[in-house]
Amino acid sequence: MIVTITEQAPLATTDALLAAAVAAGLEARVMTDGHGGTLIGVDGALPADLLTLPGVGTVLERHKPYMLASREGRPHAPTVVKLGDVRIGGGRPVMMAGPCVVEGRDELLAVAHAAKAAGADVLRGGAFKPRTSPYAFQGLGEEGLKHLAAARAATGLPIVTEVMEPDQVDLVAGYADMLQVGARNMANFPLLRRVGAAGRPVLLKRGFSATVDEWLMSAEYIMAGGNPNVVLCERGIRGFDPALRFTLDLAAVPLAKELTHLPVIVDPSHGTGKRSLVARMALAGLAAGADGLIVEIHPDPDRARCDAAQTITPAEFASITRSARALHAALLAAGADDAEPATATRVPLTA
Ligand code: PEP
Numbered sequence: 001m002i003v004t005i006t007e008q009a010p011l012a013t014t015d016a017l018l019a020a021a022v023a024a025g026l027e028a029r030v031m032t033d034g035h036g037g038t039l040i041g042v043d044g045a046l047p048a049d050l051l052t053l054p055g056v057g058t059v060l061e062r063h064k065p066y067m068l069a070s071r072e073g074r075p076h077a078p079t080v081v082k083l084g085d086v087r088i089g090g091g092r093p094v095m096m097a098g099p100c101v102v103e104g105r106d107e108l109l110a111v112a113h114a115a116k117a118a119g120a121d122v123l124r125g126g127a128f129k130p131r132t133s134p135y136a137f138q139g140l141g142e143e144g145l146k147h148l149a150a151a152r153a154a155t156g157l158p159i160v161t162e163v164m165e166p167d168q169v170d171l172v173a174g175y176a177d178m179l180q181v182g183a184r185n186m187a188n189f190p191l192l193r194r195v196g197a198a199g200r201p202v203l204l205k206r207g208f209s210a211t212v213d214e215w216l217m218s219a220e221y222i223m224a225g226g227n228p229n230v231v232l233c234e235r236g237i238r239g240f241d242p243a244l245r246f247t248l249d250l251a252a253v254p255l256a257k258e259l260t261h262l263p264v265i266v267d268p269s270h271g272t273g274k275r276s277l278v279a280r281m282a283l284a285g286l287a288a289g290a291d292g293l294i295v296e297i298h299p300d301p302d303r304a305r306c307d308a309a310q311t312i313t314p315a316e317f318a319s320i321t322r323s324a325r326a327l328h329a330a331l332l333a334a335g336a337d338d339a340e341p342a343t344a345t346r347v348p349l350t351a
């Protein structure tokens, strides 16, 4: 059951509903909607007489199993996830860029400055890497995190970096502005629970064999742990055709945005595995409604220590950024908001 609580509701109403849920042995979670309202998700049904208490708004008895991530009962979408001054969701597309893996301090500082100059809002870079081969470079670990922190200090860019294990969450959260849960860990439920309690926004990549519903249930794990700041990332799924590394499932972007209030971004680097396709698919992702992009860049892509084939130069990324801004402005001017589901009031877009 999803119960919305109005802004003017007495606190006693929320307390009574939560107490009733506990008494009935039901899981219940409280979340604000970021616009003054509150929402209570209950995994079960509350007694009808409680639902007439002052301040109870809409009551949804049937809804998606991901009751916190669902767009149902949340008229304001997308949710805005903040990384310092950077706002992800419903506004100007957020541009994340950086190397696949942090290679060294000087290398990272150089690419971080280049990323910033090219229009990046957020710096990416892996310190702990999930590599298919156990013999491949696994990342610099904590040393890489220190380099990321140095790059943030030098450029002001917030950093997003991957965490792979529950026991690493506190360490990574000590350095990162945003925790990335990679495709291979999307269904690592102990990890999802830990990032749910870590107090940092989370970038949740879609597993390459995961359905959209499974992806949203993974977001629900994080939110149920008390963390409302989840950003979804479509990064390609496995199809039948080996022509590309993955198949970027762009229809999943507007679909996810119909189903959830969470922001959705697109990764055209892993989504194609092929550098010459990155720019086009980046723009296609934005046209599909993505709230931002995450792109792998390197000053000398052929020499990138990881994922070289899909890595582009900072100059190419700058060109994507320029096109992204122009595309966003054009979509705004064309009233693309009208394409949003009629039941939802989209947070007004800003230039
Ligand atoms: C990455 O972003 O570096 C990465 C490993 O991505 P994914 O988990 O989508 O493969």
Ligand code: MN
Binding pocket: 100, 101, 270, 296, 306, 307
């Ligand atoms: Mn990579």
